[in-house]
Amino acid sequence: MSLLPPHMPLVEMDARARDVFRDIVQSYLESGQPIGSRTLALSSGLSLSPASIRNTMADLTRYGLLSAPHSSAGRMPTQLGLRLFVDGLLELGEVDARDRKALDEKLSNDSADATQLMEQASSMLAGLAGGAGLVLTPTTSTVGKAVRHVDFVHLDAGPSGNAQALVVLVYADGHVENRIMEYPDGVLPASLESAGNFLSARLRGRTLSDARSDILSEISKGRAEIDRSAANLIEQGLAAWSKPTKNRTDRALIVRGSAQLLDNMAAQTDLERIQMLFQDLERKQDLIALLDRAEDADGVKIFIGTENPLFSLSESSVVVAPYKDAAQNIIGAVGVIGPTRLNYGRIIPVVDYTAQLVGQRLDQNYKR
Structure with missing residues (x-):
């Protein structure tokens, strides 16, 4: 049957x-x-x-x-x-009491800076999982942050021959972001100043994405007391700035426990596959791209064997979870690489709890 x-x-x-x-x-x-x-x-x-x-x-x-x-x-x-x-069929419970205590003690060191915190998290995950621990450092994305001030500064023409402006975005947390934008010839310095003052007044204390529709509505209905050149600058800028972007080139990947991973993989995997795995680990930009996929999921993501495009031939599994800032924006990820016979019931809650701790600690560091 x-x-x-x-x-x-x-x-x-x-x-x-x-x-x-x-x-x-x-x-x-x-x-x-x-x-x-x-x-x-x-x-x-x-x-x-x-x-x-x-x-x-x-x-x-x-x-x-x-x-x-x-x-x-x-x-x-x-x-x-x-x-x-x-x-x-897998039954997931709370983090084991011993694992929770070890993570709490190691990741609650108030004297540790953000880099030390993430190195400790990677080492802890490696030790608890018997594999390699991964921590993808926070994005520098400012999407979701409140703005304090905006300035437009005229620059010489760019490679295309179009006029350029340096846009200085000052955020409420003190972060300063500089962006270059091109604009049509004929825009006067007064329009640049007008655009900056207009945006500063309407963005103060609000995020770009939150204020975007209100600002564009004010311009389209003719209520904005700015000239057409300034309005065009604002519309062009908002279209670009309010979209989430990930500049992966400035993101670091912390990997700990590679030797431990080798020991555990050697029992079930031939030498050629192990060599392939470590070659993949060296391609950090590819690994960063893999962990970025975790940021599309609200919770733990599991890649088993060939489901994992980076380690598809090495008989390994990846368990990864995103961590968030105080506003619940996903800013990075933590995870584990190990053999496919990982203790998923234990490791999944550990990775999830570690992600929560890292997010909380980064927020505490920011407030100090």
Whole structure:
């Protein structure tokens, strides 16, 4: 009888198949080794004979959830099986009390600056997960920050021959951002000054994205007491400035625990795959791009095996979570790289909790 059509959800499994599948995956995550039907019958507590378990294992193998890496009868989960387990059978609880205490103590050092904090977080994740810890430093994006003042300063013509202005954006937290923008010839210095004064008055204490629609509405309805040149400058600027941008070239990636990762990967992965993994780790810009994908998700994101485009051939998994500033804007990410047999039930809450701690500590550092 057909047990589970290919790629069907977990709810289509019968109770026996679900129990057998769960026990096989849990055994694999603990030992890294395939398990046979006789061993499973003796150790799992299932009220099933080895023959019944063997038949169920054969069905699960046929549908791509288990594999037999050797000629023995032992089975272990495939990547599809691990994904099904993590999404449908894994029970996540609170962070283990010992892990929570260790993280709280290490990441609550008031004397540590932001760089030290992130290095400590990466090292802690490496130690707790038995893999490599990753921390992507905060973006320098100012989207979501309140503005205090805006200035337009005339510059010489740029490479295209168009006139240029230096736009100085001063934010409420003291951050200063300089941007270059081109504008049509014929704009007088008075229009530059007028545009700066107009924006400063209407942006003070507000974010660019929050104030954008009100400012554009005031201009379009003719209520703004500025000339057309100044209005064009403002419209052009707001169109560019209020969009989120990520300048990845100024983002640092902190990786700790590479030697530990090597030790844990060596038990299940051939040397060539390990070398590929470490070559991937050296390509930090690619890794930054991978972690940036975590910023599209509100919570922990898990890449298993080939789901992970960067480490697709190295039989590794990545667990990553974004951290946020006080305004709940995502500004960076923390994570772990390890073998596919990571203890997901323990590591997922740890990564999530670490992300929360890093966000809170960065906010405390900012307020001091």
